[in-house]
Amino acid sequence: MKKKSITEPRTSHTFDAYTNSEIRRAAETGIYDIRGGGSKRNLPNFDDLLFLGASISRYPLEGYRESCNTKVILGDRFSSNPLNLEIPITIAGMSFGALSAQAKEALGRGASLVGTSTTTGDGGMTKEERGHSKQLVYQLLPSRYGMNPDDLRKADAIEIVVGQGAKPGGGGMLLGQKINDRVAEMRTLPKGIDQRSPCRHPDWTGPDDMEIKILELREITGWKVPIFVKVAGSRPYYDVALAAKSGADVVVVDGMQGGTAATQEVFIENVGMPTLACVRPAVRALQELGLHRKVQLIISGGIRNGADVAKALALGADAVSIGSAALIALGDNDPRYQKDYEKLGTKAGSFDDWHEGLDPAGITTQDKKLSKRLDPKLGGRRLANYLNVMTMEAQTIARACGKNDLRNLEPEDLCALTVESAAMAGVPLAGTNWIPGT
Amino acid sequence: MNILDFNKLSLRDINKTLQGSDKNSFFSIRNPKGSHALAVGINKQITVKVVGSVGYYFAGMNKLSDIKVEGSAGPGLGENMMSGNIHVTGDVSQYAGASGHGGSILVEGNASSRCGISMKGVDIIVKGNVGHMSAFMAQKGNLVIFGNAGHALGDSIYEANIYVAGEVASLGADCIEKKMTKKHLSNLENILSNANVSDYNPDTFRRFGSARSLYNFNVDNAKIY
Ligand SMILES: Cc1cc2nc3c(=O)[nH]c(=O)nc-3n(C[C@H](O)[C@H](O)[C@H](O)COP(=O)(O)O)c2cc1C
Numbered sequence: 001m002k003k004k005s006i007t008e009p010r011t012s013h014t015f016d017a018y019t020n021s022e023i024r025r026a027a028e029t030g031i032y033d034i035r036g037g038g039s040k041r042n043l044p045n046f047d048d049l050l051f052l053g054a055s056i057s058r059y060p061l062e063g064y065r066e067s068c069n070t071k072v073i074l075g076d077r078f079s080s081n082p083l084n085l086e087i088p089i090t091i092a093g094m095s096f097g098a099l100s101a102q103a104k105e106a107l108g109r110g111a112s113l114v115g116t117s118t119t120t121g122d123g124g125m126t127k128e129e130r131g132h133s134k135q136l137v138y139q140l141l142p143s144r145y146g147m148n149p150d151d152l153r154k155a156d157a158i159e160i161v162v163g164q165g166a167k168p169g170g171g172g173m174l175l176g177q178k179i180n181d182r183v184a185e186m187r188t189l190p191k192g193i194d195q196r197s198p199c200r201h202p203d204w205t206g207p208d209d210m211e212i213k214i215l216e217l218r219e220i221t222g223w224k225v226p227i228f229v230k231v232a233g234s235r236p237y238y239d240v241a242l243a244a245k246s247g248a249d250v251v252v253v254d255g256m257q258g259g260t261a262a263t264q265e266v267f268i269e270n271v272g273m274p275t276l277a278c279v280r281p282a283v284r285a286l287q288e289l290g291l292h293r294k295v296q297l298i299i300s301g302g303i304r305n306g307a308d309v310a311k312a313l314a315l316g317a318d319a320v321s322i323g324s325a326a327l328i329a330l331g332d333n334d335p336r337y338q339k340d341y342e343k344l345g346t347k348a349g350s351f352d353d354w355h356e357g358l359d360p361a362g363i364t365t366q367d368k369k370l371s372k373r374l375d376p377k378l379g380g381r382r383l384a385n386y387l388n389v390m391t392m393e394a395q396t397i398a399r400a401c402g403k404n405d406l407r408n409l410e411p412e413d414l415c416a417l418t419v420e421s422a423a424m425a426g427v428p429l430a431g432t433n434w435i436p437g438t
Numbered sequence: 439m440n441i442l443d444f445n446k447l448s449l450r451d452i453n454k455t456l457q458g459s460d461k462n463s464f465f466s467i468r469n470p471k472g473s474h475a476l477a478v479g480i481n482k483q484i485t486v487k488v489v490g491s492v493g494y495y496f497a498g499m500n501k502l503s504d505i506k507v508e509g510s511a512g513p514g515l516g517e518n519m520m521s522g523n524i525h526v527t528g529d530v531s532q533y534a535g536a537s538g539h540g541g542s543i544l545v546e547g548n549a550s551s552r553c554g555i556s557m558k559g560v561d562i563i564v565k566g567n568v569g570h571m572s573a574f575m576a577q578k579g580n581l582v583i584f585g586n587a588g589h590a591l592g593d594s595i596y597e598a599n600i601y602v603a604g605e606v607a608s609l610g611a612d613c614i615e616k617k618m619t620k621k622h623l624s625n626l627e628n629i630l631s632n633a634n635v636s637d638y639n640p641d642t643f644r645r646f647g648s649a650r651s652l653y654n655f656n657v658d659n660a661k662i663y
Contacts (some may be wrong), residue, residue, distance in 0.1 A: 031655060144537035144556055147518050149479055149499040176654055188539070188577045189596055191651040199577060202555040203495070203514035212474045216495040219453045220479030252515040379497040 022265075033265040034173065036098075036354030036364060037162060038257045038302060038324055043274040045257065045302060046311040048421030049414050050430065054402045061399040068154075068395040069405040070317050074117075074296050075157060075226020075249035076219070082226050082249070083135050083157055086115030087391045088319035088406055089260035089309060091158060091326055091383075093139045093230075093253075093299055095121030097174050097183040098328075098354065100371035101128045106330055108132035109376060110383025114391075116310030119159060119321075122172045124186045125151040132376075137228065140217070142171060145187040149220060152186055152355055157225050158217055160210070162201075162239075163232030165258030165301040168272045172197035173262040177257070178357040180366045211246040218247075228252055233278035233301060234271075240297070241285040250296045253282045257302030259324035261364065262355035275301035275312075277424040280411075283316030292316065293407075306393020313394070314409035315425060329386040330379040331361040359399045449476065456480050456601050477505060483522075497524050500541075513550075519560060523633070528553065532569070535562045538579065544633045551588065554581040557598055561631040562630045574610065575602050580629050584638065592646050600646040601626050603638070614649045 011017070023034065052405065054060035061068065074090075075082040091111045096104050098121065105128040111118040117135035120126075124146020130136055138155030152158065163169065169295065174183075174195040184191040202215050214227055224358055229243040230252035243251045255275025260268065286292040299312045300321035312320045324332075333350040335339075340360030354364035362373035398406050401413045415430040416422035422429040423436035440473040442452045442465055456465060456477055465490040470476060474493035481501040488496075489545055491509035510528030514536055521541040529547035536552070540558025545562070551569030554562050554576055563582045570588035573581045573591065576598035586604035593610020600613075609615075616622075622645050630638065 046520075144518060144558070147537060148539070149481065149501065149518070149520060152499070190653070193596075194655055198556070202552070202574075203517045203533040209494070209513070212494045216478050216498050218477040219449065219475045220499055222454070222457075224449075 005199050023278055031081065034175070034262055034355055035260050035265055035352040036260060037268075037352040038259040039269050041269055044276050044418065044420045044424055045258060045274060046308045048205065048276070049309070049311050049416045049425055049427065050411055050417065051307075051397055051401055052124075052401045052415060058288055059400045060402050061404060063396065063399055067400065068398050069407075070359075070391050070395065072296070072407070074319065075228070075365075077226075077248055077249040077291075077294055078247065079157075079224060079226040081135075081156070081224045083117055085117060085319065086133070087387060088313065088394075089303075089387055089390055090116050090137075090298065090319055090321045091118035092258075092285075092321040092323040093121040093137070093161065093321055094327075095123045095172070095174070095261060096126045096129070097121075097178060097187070097366070100362060100374065101126055102363055102371050102374045102376045103327070103330060104129040105132050105202060105377030106296075106378035106383060107326060108136070109380025110326070110329075110387065111135070113380060113384035114387045116387065117156065120155075120168060120183045122174070122181065124148065126186075127153070128212035128376075130154055132380075139230075141197065142199060142201045143187075143204065145189075145197070145270075149170065152223060155221075155225060157228060158221070159228040159230050159252065160213065160217075160248075160259040162210075163230070163234070164260060165201075165232045165252070165254035165256050165272055166260035166277070167263045167267045168232030168256075170198060170263060170267055172260075173355065175355045178355065178366045183366060207242040207246050210243075212244040213249045228298070230254060232258075232274045233275060235283035236273070236278040237285045240282040241289060241403075244286060244289055244291050246293045248295060250298060251282070251286075252298040253278050253298065254321075255299070257300030258300055259327075263367035275303075276421060279312060279315040279317060280424075280426040287316075294320065306371060306390040306395075307397060309390055310394040310397040310406065310409055311414065314413050315411055315427075318407060322349050325386070326383055327363055329383045330374060330380070332359070334361055337361055366367070381425060439464045439466055440465075441465075442467045444471055444473060449473055452476065453478060456484065456486065459484055467510070470509075474512070475505075480522075483510070489657065491528065500524075510547065515545075516560070525633075534564075535560050538562070540579075542629070542633055544635070548585065554579075554598070557581065561633075563630065563633050563635060565635075567604065570607070571610065573598060573613075574598070580625065582629060582643075592648075594652060595646075595648045597648065599625070601643045602646065603644075604643040606644075606646070609646065612649050612652045613646055616645045616647045618643065618645045 072088045108129045112134040119137040135156045137157040141154040141161045176192045226249040227246040231239040233255035256272030296318035299317040337360040357367040362371045414427040464485045467485045470490045471491040478498040480503040483502040486505045486509045493512040495514040498517045503522040506525040511530045513531040515534040516524045517536045525544045537556040540559045542561040545564045548566035549563045549564045553568040553572040555574045557576045559579045567585035577596040583602045587606045589607045591611035592613030
């Protein structure tokens with residue numbers, strides 16, 4: 001008889017359990033994995049930066065007493081009615097179709113309670129979100145689903161979506177399970193079919209065309225509302241420069257951690273740059289054009305708390321935008337639905353099959369019963385609380401750095417914990433004055 | 439009739455006048471010099487005649503208006519129009535009628551590539567030829583082509599109809615020739631009579647549309663995705 005081995009069974013780093021299960025899944029189904037959410041891999045991120053705080057060389061502001069401004073104006077370059085936000089955190093575009101009408105309403109309510117904006121998404125504007133959003137940004141997407149000049153004129157700003165961080169160079173996806181009558185009608189497509197939105201706009205290609213597109217939108221809306229251009233974080237230096245050159249009032253850069261309603265997993269995890277690496281090149285592009293602070297920069301992709309907000313602003317952004325975190329605030333992946341998640345073969349915190357439309361929290365679904373689980377008023381309240389907390393956290397940090405305005409935070413307030421993050425954020429490695437790559 | 443002359447007025451002035459005009463007004467635009475974004479965002483029943491050629495996005499996102507160009511038009515003619523009519527006596531560039539939700543476009547000359555891309559209910563009639571990738575991802579509405587169609591006609595088409603009297607260089611993914619039924623013939627006749635087009639022989643038209651094989655993911659189609 002063979003002697004029993006005395007060494008531990010060894011598992012492979014290359015072929016780890018998840019990788020193997022994915023190979024088996026692919027072999028079984030013959031289709032790539034589609035899911036919602038953002039990148040789940042361990043990327044360099046804002047956690048790799050620290051604030052230095054004030055001491056003798058700089059002194060702090062009094063924690064609760066001295067004021068620290070959080071207001072920001074978005075879009076005053078060319079528009080006569082820019083957005084006036086109380087806080088520098090906006091709600092990112094998430095489509096009706098991907099989200100339930102209740103979820104869209106809750107986002108509008110929450111944003112309005114704290115004086116910030118929310119954004120439509122692929123599939124058009126719903127009356128619920130227009131009605132409950134004081135400041136609503138209307139997206140112009142490649143698909144043009146539900147695109148309507150009347151809605152355009154009802155918008156407080158327009159966002160031309162060129163790309164999304166979760167899938168730079170890719171289009172949207174909404175699978176048949178979620179295409180009920182209302183969604184189908186808004187998109188002018190048959191019910192129950194899989195929708196793969198295009199990745200390119202139907203009526204322009206390069207930046208010179210985009211400039212004329214922006215002119216058209218301004219002529220339609222009488223030069224009143226700001227025009228945002230949203231790009232995925234892939235070549236932020238060039239893309240931000242071209243967006244600004246094309247006449248954008250505001251540029252949104254969405255890093256690869258950015259969430260999506262549904263995309264191929266291979267896309268989410270392997271295309272794009274980490275949000276952390278996008279900020280400085282974007283800011284540099286605007287500075288070199290003399291447009292930093294004149295064209296506002298919004299950063300998104302994996303923003304979770306007030307520290308992330310403060311760090312993005314310190315690196316030069318004017319505001320941030322959140323998608324996933326807002327959904328979590330509403331109740332997405334909440335442990336109280338653990339049993340339901342188990343029935344779907346997953347667990348609270350890991351549920352990402354949003355495209356199947358079976359969300360127990362009633363957020364990423366079009367199912368009547370499930371979507372009723374989300375009370376839009378309560379959801380709105382929860383979102384408002386969360387946005388307030390983030391703002392107060394960011395103010396706490398700013399005051400400790402001696403700043404009476406969140407946007408007075410600067411790269412000099414930061415150090416980096418790793419060589420990678422020092423290079424990406426352009427701030428010194430902690431304890432040194434070394435910024436790799438400069 | 440009101441004359442709006444580009445030699446005297448700016449684009450902003452002219453668009454503002456058109457957008458703010460009373461119902462049933464009539465305008466004649468002179469010296470357009472290929473201007474972009476002209477006559478956009480009109481949502482009233484007015485009549486506009488342009489003497490000369492226009493640039494990008496002419497008459498984009500319009501509702502109800504009746505517009506004629508005596509000349510040619512640049513890319514994105516009538517993009518996302520909702521209703522009303524556009525009539526161009528010359529040729530039009532790429533993406534004519536892109537994403538149009540309703541109304542009708544009549545082009546007496548040729549249309550370049552991607553004519554009717556993403557169309558969502560508009561009717562487009564081209565008396566000449568259309569370029570490649572026309573009716574790409576066309577969702578709803580009708581594209582009527584009197585001349586020839588370029589390569590990959592109707593690629594990834596949804597529920598729109600394409601009628602072609604001339605030759606088709608090639609069909610795109612999931613686009614097939616379909617039977618010209620009585621219903622479709624009368625649909626074609628309606629579209630053309632609404633646009634006051636009468637000089638044609640209905641028997642010369644063939645119909646194309648979606649095979650609907652890409653509507654839901656199917657492993658056996660993987661190469662096309
Ligand atoms: C459910 C969901 C739907 C989305 N839909 C859209 C959309 O329709 N248009 C768009 O530009 N971005 C869309 N996004 C991306 C967000 O606008 C935003 O870029 C992203 O969520 C930011 O990253 P975060 O989720 O880490 O905060 C969606 C994101 C999510 C989570």
